[in-house]
Amino acid sequence: MQSYEVNSKGVEIFTKSWLPEANQPKAVICFCHGYGDTCTFFFEGIARKFASAGYGVFAMDYPGFGLSEGLHGYIPSFDGLVDIVIEHYSKIKESPEFRSLPSFLFGQSMGGAVALKVHLKQPNSWTGAILVAPMCKIADDITPPWLVKQVLIGIAKLLPKQKLVPQKDLADLACREKKKRYAMDYNVISYKHKPRLRTALELLHTTQEIEKQLDKISLPLLILHGKADMLTDPSVSQALYEKARSTDKKLILYDDAYHSLLEGEPDEMILRVFNDIFSWLDAHIGQKLDE
Template identity: 45%
Template sequence: MATDHADQTGIKYEEEFIKNPRGLKLFTCKWLPENRDPKALIFMCHGTGMRLAKEGYEVHGIDYEGHGKSSGLQGFVPSFKNIIDDCFEHFVSVCEKGKNKNKARYLLGESMGGAVALLLHRKQPSFWNGAILVAPMCKIADELKPHPMVISILSRLSNVFPTWRIVPMQDIIDVAFKSMEKRQEIRANPLCYKGRPRLKTAHQLLMVSLEIEKNLNQVSLPFLIVHGGDDIVTDPSVSKLLYDTALSKDKTFKLYPGMWHALTSAEPPESIDLVFSDIIAWLDERTLTSSEHLRSSEMEQKAMHDGLLSGKNI
């Protein structure tokens, strides 16, 4: 089932439920500019696409299993690999549509979505044209990580009582969102899970963050990292480490002093505008280059084709 509507901003919004191979219904959505051909495709691992759609990009999103409007026990991630597979299959299906085959494709991941974006890149390194990583979860911040002894015990318990909500952790909402209004909005939203992390979910996140941290030097796609300087949920120094060690030749790291974790949604409007202007500038520059490269390649193929035909006529 799919629904869509357009608003007065010139943005068309559509949503649809799809079924994954495990029989779960997953919520998907997209934002696209009306009456114009999108510049490129952006696949969101977490976030909202309105701002980017206003700038001419077609943005696709998906709610993970157990998150948002998708099926599954709320806040429960039995396997991070399943999340990666669900995202990859949906995103690739969008890219394979005829009108999209020649469009540049970018990943955008915020917080845990940053980990998803990095793992999607690792699954198919040459498939994506680039990634925007917003305060990415490359490592659980030391301030939020349980004691090593607690981690060891919880790891064993996660296989016995996977859905139990007993993992000790600081209230993320209070330390992630600077805006009090945003905190109230999230606490009032029944689709946002606000309980303690479930045992299996916490274990999966920990294992994934350790895996990513260990393989930072294997990242090879073009990327932009934006991170708040006062973020204590995900560590800005690890984002800097990713920037320093990644194989990517095209990489950019922007640190915003004084900003917290939710730097695209819970900062003062002028700060949010600054972050988005940097993201859009980065995308526009690479999308133009990508389009020119595509046109150049098409012209070369045409010239070769014309030459071959000319040769046949001699």
């Protein structure tokens, strides 16, 4: 099911949901999409797999992304974006039909940073989080040199919406399977241009903030990352695993895998990642029901 909803700020947000046929969902999964991405296209197939396995999946396009209202690719405030995510998913979790169910955050790439910030603002509200190649740090190879960065910071104060940040081909860096790289060209509502100055600075500041707060993460965690990821740094996922105060946490690093673990890898790797996710979810739903 899909719809448009107007949030408390008066912004029109595009939302989608996928529910198991006939049966009550085993749990609620709230999806946080990555930079430039959307809750449609690639995620459609992912969500259907979750629904087929008995989970209720809920997703939204952030303002400025996908089919939601706002300047395309523009994030004036990452904290403001997180507040919008919290508002939308809190309504779902508090609705009578889902209130008693376990609830999980599911964040991919930048969505991993969104999920972590949601948790830091709502430390006791979620059963757990699944983080797929979370953006806890942007890889050094794709960030501008220090001097260029200082120039861009200065320009951003005057021209925050301009697309001036240098960027490599993210599709090539994200997908290991070549034929799946080409499929990204058909996702016409994704944001494929150079990052806007304010957006780039918000992403950089957010990753710096998260790196400093890893020891405040306390919910059950499943962290999945490709060892050959060239967009987000897998070593910071290792640091998240080591520093998080969560007593229930699991890190899986996949040899040779790139950034897009559920969309851009060979089919056998994608199946392996899904199996790891479902095994973890089923175990944690069982734990929740036993409490």
